[in-house]
Amino acid sequence: MQETTTHREVIIVGAGPVGLTLALLLRRAGVDVLVLEAHPGLSRHPKARGVAASSMETYRGLGIEGAVRAASLPSEHVRFFRGDSLVDAAAELITGAADPAEGSANTPSPGALCSQDRLEPVLADAARAAGADLIFGARVTDVAETEHGVEVSVDGGAGLRTLTADWVVGCDGSRSIVRERAGISLSGDQDLGRFLSVRFRAPLGATVRGREATSYFISGGKGGFLAVDNDTEWIYQYPIAEGVDSEALRHDVPRLVGLVRDAAGIPELAVEITDTMLWRMDACVADSFRAGRLLLAGDSAHQTPPTGGHGMNVGIADAQTLAWQLAAVIQGRAGGALLDTYTAERRAVAVAVVARSRGNAGRAYGIEDELLLGTGYAPAPVLPEGAYAPAATPGRRLPHADLDGGGSVLDIEWGRARLLIAGGVARWAEAVGSLAPASHLELPVVSLTEGEWASAALLKRAELAPGEALLVRPDGVVAARAAAAEPVGWLNQALGAMLRR
Incomplete structure (x- = not known):
């Protein structure tokens, strides 16, 4: 760990899409930012994949929409495959989203399918270019508020070091140490299911040619595939049954190869396992998004089932709200009470979205763009009922409309x-x-x-x-x-x- 400046205005714990987006937004506002990430590098797994229109509008404003689209899957692949195997001639193809090239009357920046392993490098490069400092392999072991700010204990591989900040934001996921040290509890349901994500290489491009999709759901409890490039790079998602030793399974390469071959329907498929990751489906929300000078955003504040494509996008919206509020407080334009509205606004949205995602489980495909575009704060309804209706009322997003000279x-x-x-x-x-x-x-x-x-x-x-x-x-x-x-x-x-x- 190399860090010569020990005090920062804001330290962000976690360099996922939410933490990196927050860093970029804060730097644009002129705030001094350091991002600490425990892992040695960016994500190797797709994890979150759907970037909603609301998030793409944020990236449009930050000047990186084009880079995000360039890293995304082709729009014609935005559909879903359901069958008994990848070679199932009777498999069903389900359209999941409109072609982004067609645009929308409600947004200048339609959503995209950009998986987290491809999105994070775009965000990290942009954050560094904007002046944010990113340190990987820096595991935060303790966070404590003091009379003058916050002390952050960091293990960078060469012993502990203490950094200080005016504010600390936990973007460090479902097991957030920032949330733990802040004494903030979670409400909701945890451990709704356990899954093993297996990244592998295999020559499957010819198998799916003409039927390319973003996700391939295989019936019979065999899991499914996520396309990385719809050619040789893939992710296999396997649901782990009760009583199965998940750690033993993730290291049993012959067993994993067999599972991939069985789900693909190709007994002799050449499979090279390159990485594995265990994950758990939760549906819960932190009881508060703030405790003094400690704040939460993204998965540290709310864990959402993947149905509907909300999780990462709600976190990106957290970042956009929190960034302007933190900047206003730090730079003396607002009182500290402004940050109390962060929990009031964003927690209500998270609670509603988690409930909606649970209701969608097993039947939702794609990203519910209109739901996220229609999100409002009091006195507006938190989530719209029915179709999104653009309105310039207090508490609602300024609706997209064309400028007379072009643009939005x-x-x-x-x-x-x-x-x-x-x-x-x-x-x-x-x-x-x-x-x-x-x-x-x-x-x-x-x-x-x-x-x-x-x-x-x-x-x-x-x-x-x-x-x-x-x-x-x-x-x-x-x-x-x-x-x-x-x-x-x-x-x-x-x-x-x-x-x-």
Whole structure:
């Protein structure tokens, strides 16, 4: 472990997709970040695979949407195979998602199938380029809040070392040491099933040609396959029955080769096992996402069954909410009470999503993009009932609409709080100018009727009357909406509520 600077504004424990996304978002906001990862490198297993439209919008704003798409499976492979084996001529192909190239009226950035082992390198490269420090092989052994911040004990292979931070965020998975040291309990159901993930090489490209899919479900309790490249790189997922010694099984290479051959339906298939991983299906949520200066995001805060494709995407949304709030508190724009809203907002979403995922078990395919796009915070409903209905109401995501000159309204001052005006901006800009010195807040004022950000489509979609204003949070959620208000008074009230000061 090589780390010369012992104090950081934020230390993130865990370099999975959520931790890396959070690091990238915080660096974009100007926050000093260190990421500590216990493993020696990035994930070798696909793990999470579906990147929802809501997450792709985040990566669009960060400038890496193209890189994520380039690392994804071809859109024509986004379907699901169900049969008795890979050679089953009567196997069923189930379409799981629309072609991303077709786009959507509700998003400029449709979802993609980018497995975690391919997504993480994109995020890690971007985080490093943005100035985040990433240290692998650094196992956090203790986290303790002190009078002045947080002390983090780290074993980097050459003995223990203590680092300090103003804030620590646990993105360290279901067995989070940050959650444990914070004294936060989990509520829900654990150990709903145990599975063995086997990464292997085998010449199966010709076998599946013309029937390529992302996931191959094999009947008869034989597990299934996840495509890495639909050619020679594969993952075999095997459900472990009660009473089976899982550790012994994962190291029994002849047995694993036999299981792969049996599920593939090819007795003489040449199989090279390259890695194995045990995992457990849980459906639970942390009772709080914050304890003092310790915060949780992703799997450390909630574990979601894989049905519906929510788990990683809910964690990425955690990161987007937490990033702007932490930056605002650290940089003096908001009071510490703002971070209390993090649990209030994100835990309610996690509880609802875990319940939805449990209900989907055994029947859900693909990613429920509209569910995640429609996620709202009070006073809006947490999850939408029925189809997603775009609305520019407080607590809801600013809906996508085309700009008059091309692009999306989601691109307007992305990552910053902004004030969108259905008309001229002069009186609003004057009001913002009068408040800026006291608020420590740069608040761009944007006209939706003229200039580069004009959008007749948003005016119509959001039903904005002339002179109306939308205050949008850095994470793209509408914070407040004003009609013919007195600008200074309304802004004082709206910003005070948004920043909890």
